[in-house]
Amino acid sequence: MQNALVAIKTDDNHDELIQLVSFNLDQEEYGVDVLKVREIIRMPIVTRVPNTPDYVEGVINLRGKVVPIICMRKKFGLIEAGNDKQTRIMVMDMGGELMGFIVDAVSEVIRISGSEIQPSPAMVAGGIDQECIAGVINQSERLLVLLNLEKMFSRDEKNLFTGM
Amino acid sequence: MPPIDCEDQELLDGFLAETTELLEKLDDDLITLEKSSDDTELMNRIFRSIHTIKGASSFLGFDLLVKVAHKTEDVLNRLRKGELVVNPEIMDVILEATDLVKLLVSDIKAGDIQERETDGTINKLLPFLLDTATAAKPEAIQPLPAAPTVTTPDTESAPSPLETPSQSADSIPNPVAAPVPVPKPTADVVPKKAPVPPKPVEGKGGDDLSDNSTVRVDVKRLDDLMNQVGELVLERNRMIQINQDLQQNDVNRADFNEEFGKLTKRMSFVTSELQMQVLKMRMIPVEKVFKKFPRIVRSMSRDLGKEVDLQIVGEETELDRSVVDEIGDPLIHLIRNAMDHGLETPDERLAAGKSRNGTLVLAAIHEGNQIIINIKDDGRGIDTERVGRKAIEKGLITEEQFTAMSQREVFDLLFLPGFSTKEKATDLSGRGVGMDVVKTNIKKLNGLIEIKSTKGLGSEFILRLPLTLAIIQSLLVEVMGEIYSIPLSSVLETLRVDQRKFHLIGGQEVLKLRDIVLPLIRLQKVFNVQQRDDADDFCYVVVVGAAEKRMGLVVTRLVGQQEVAIKSLGNYLANIPGIAGSTILGDGRVALIIDPVAMTEVCE
Numbered sequence: 001m002q003n004a005l006v007a008i009k010t011d012d013n014h015d016e017l018i019q020l021v022s023f024n025l026d027q028e029e030y031g032v033d034v035l036k037v038r039e040i041i042r043m044p045i046v047t048r049v050p051n052t053p054d055y056v057e058g059v060i061n062l063r064g065k066v067v068p069i070i071c072m073r074k075k076f077g078l079i080e081a082g083n084d085k086q087t088r089i090m091v092m093d094m095g096g097e098l099m100g101f102i103v104d105a106v107s108e109v110i111r112i113s114g115s116e117i118q119p120s121p122a123m124v125a126g127g128i129d130q131e132c133i134a135g136v137i138n139q140s141e142r143l144l145v146l147l148n149l150e151k152m153f154s155r156d157e158k159n160l161f162t163g164m
Numbered sequence: 165m166p167p168i169d170c171e172d173q174e175l176l177d178g179f180l181a182e183t184t185e186l187l188e189k190l191d192d193d194l195i196t197l198e199k200s201s202d203d204t205e206l207m208n209r210i211f212r213s214i215h216t217i218k219g220a221s222s223f224l225g226f227d228l229l230v231k232v233a234h235k236t237e238d239v240l241n242r243l244r245k246g247e248l249v250v251n252p253e254i255m256d257v258i259l260e261a262t263d264l265v266k267l268l269v270s271d272i273k274a275g276d277i278q279e280r281e282t283d284g285t286i287n288k289l290l291p292f293l294l295d296t297a298t299a300a301k302p303e304a305i306q307p308l309p310a311a312p313t314v315t316t317p318d319t320e321s322a323p324s325p326l327e328t329p330s331q332s333a334d335s336i337p338n339p340v341a342a343p344v345p346v347p348k349p350t351a352d353v354v355p356k357k358a359p360v361p362p363k364p365v366e367g368k369g370g371d372d373l374s375d376n377s378t379v380r381v382d383v384k385r386l387d388d389l390m391n392q393v394g395e396l397v398l399e400r401n402r403m404i405q406i407n408q409d410l411q412q413n414d415v416n417r418a419d420f421n422e423e424f425g426k427l428t429k430r431m432s433f434v435t436s437e438l439q440m441q442v443l444k445m446r447m448i449p450v451e452k453v454f455k456k457f458p459r460i461v462r463s464m465s466r467d468l469g470k471e472v473d474l475q476i477v478g479e480e481t482e483l484d485r486s487v488v489d490e491i492g493d494p495l496i497h498l499i500r501n502a503m504d505h506g507l508e509t510p511d512e513r514l515a516a517g518k519s520r521n522g523t524l525v526l527a528a529i530h531e532g533n534q535i536i537i538n539i540k541d542d543g544r545g546i547d548t549e550r551v552g553r554k555a556i557e558k559g560l561i562t563e564e565q566f567t568a569m570s571q572r573e574v575f576d577l578l579f580l581p582g583f584s585t586k587e588k589a590t591d592l593s594g595r596g597v598g599m600d601v602v603k604t605n606i607k608k609l610n611g612l613i614e615i616k617s618t619k620g621l622g623s624e625f626i627l628r629l630p631l632t633l634a635i636i637q638s639l640l641v642e643v644m645g646e647i648y649s650i651p652l653s654s655v656l657e658t659l660r661v662d663q664r665k666f667h668l669i670g671g672q673e674v675l676k677l678r679d680i681v682l683p684l685i686r687l688q689k690v691f692n693v694q695q696r697d698d699a700d701d702f703c704y705v706v707v708v709g710a711a712e713k714r715m716g717l718v719v720t721r722l723v724g725q726q727e728v729a730i731k732s733l734g735n736y737l738a739n740i741p742g743i744a745g746s747t748i749l750g751d752g753r754v755a756l757i758i759d760p761v762a763m764t765e766v767c768e
Contacts, residue, residue: 047755049743050692051690051743059737059756061752061753064748097734098734099736
């Protein structure tokens, strides 16, 4: 399983077809590698965890596993919006551990070839960390921001997280 | 060096497993032998163990190991035949050799055979192999072949398997000079000539031998487990059946309720049985840790010149592997302290009107869901006056604080890192690290420490530990609508109190509880829980103890007691202050488990 996830690297093989899960967040469309997505679920009851950064929504019970939940809007510094029928949690594999991300809606799985990925322009939307943007995909009508969520927590942040 | 790339890995594994087991037992047996030297059965067992090790290692070609084991075996053989008598000097050397064997075995285990210095130890063994060595009765030395020819042939024949002939030749000049058995000189000269290598005993080699990656389970227990699993399968089938009936609307509501109620009862019965069985399999006797101690106590008492009688009680008490792994270090520190600080030298003891021999009792016993380990000595006890003065000297407390301290608070000072009453650090103690280690490890296990001591009569350290770490009894509490779980092992009592009875001392809320002043922590504040309107004056205080501290957690309501399985929060949320982990409640929601230990730190 692990190997399968590691084997496909978006940067190296430019012509290889890759599949992305696309999701919406405050008007914009984002994509993540489909192999990193374990499952997509509706909002369950979230237990708040005290003394954590505000974007940590809490933890949920995913069939007996306790999984931390991150609110993407808060993490990216976007305006908070209440949960509605479209709200989903994307449970992702983050280096062997599961983690859930709250997004506005999950739309589809798209195939693109590696060559379509362009490096991100130097200045992107203020709130989003440059680190976790793997590239931008410009497909006729739509613009898709490709995220590498494993890079989302900068080293400092991880320490802050564990050493608070 | 020889074949570590052993063709047959299985063979090597077998060898390692067997040798490790034998060596573990050997230490214990050797110490016992010293006390009851006429036990031939024991003697033979020891001899067989070392013989087996020698045989197996020579088969696999571990030359160094063979060499050491062979010499040890020779000495043991003479002991067995009564040509030598057991005395502390011989035992010292044999134990050293055993340690060396352990070190070599652990090298093999690590897959990295090193050229270790073995001659030093072997040379210490050699004098006991000479006919001239201290014998039981002088007449007993009649291994005739050696007697007539005194010079070279003799020296060659006795230590023949030795690889370094030059050394052996060195060590025998005396028999050459003084022809026939004059015991003294040999015994004296040879140890001097023998090079004194850096003790191979140092380093943790020997300790790491014990392997916790595999488990041996009683077949009976396994059979029981299989039975339980069988029952579980039956109950599952029953459940599927009930569900089907319900789907097809075959049943009326009353029948369903009854059936489902029955099923629930049976399921809960089978599950708890199963849980017990699995728990039992994880249990190992505390003996695994305790059996190191006779050896440690022996060598320490020899180093310190004290006479100590170690009594071990309840070594068959079982507890979870995870706990067993953690208590080794704290116990060693406590025993060292008792040996070094607690017990007096024989002269001091006689002067104080006590028996020459100090007594050190190490006891383990089950009590409810806990195991209690007791380390008790009849030494000089803790001198509160001296502890206090030392603490003042180090600027840890002020004179006024000390005069106001209770005995218990003074004992708590012992756990401060860097605290020691010793003027100078020795090999054994005095750096002020030991008690800190004890505290940290016991806290990690959610345990409690209690000290009892009477000056002049001795001290007692009482450790209370949970039986297991995976499933715990917990108290569920509600804090303004949020549910938290507190490990029951650290809950001492719960009270319903009027908030107006709280006092404020230096910004810290406290509660007068009988004769103690209990610091309070409002979970609502620590966890930033949103205030709800329906707050009333009455609340509940859960009194918890962590290691040697007590405090009260203020909660809105007590929900109840429940057995919960601990779930980790994962790496990302691993170190949230005050939270030890999480668990899943009956309704599927996650509840966080409070870490009483970390709470005390928040309190400070």
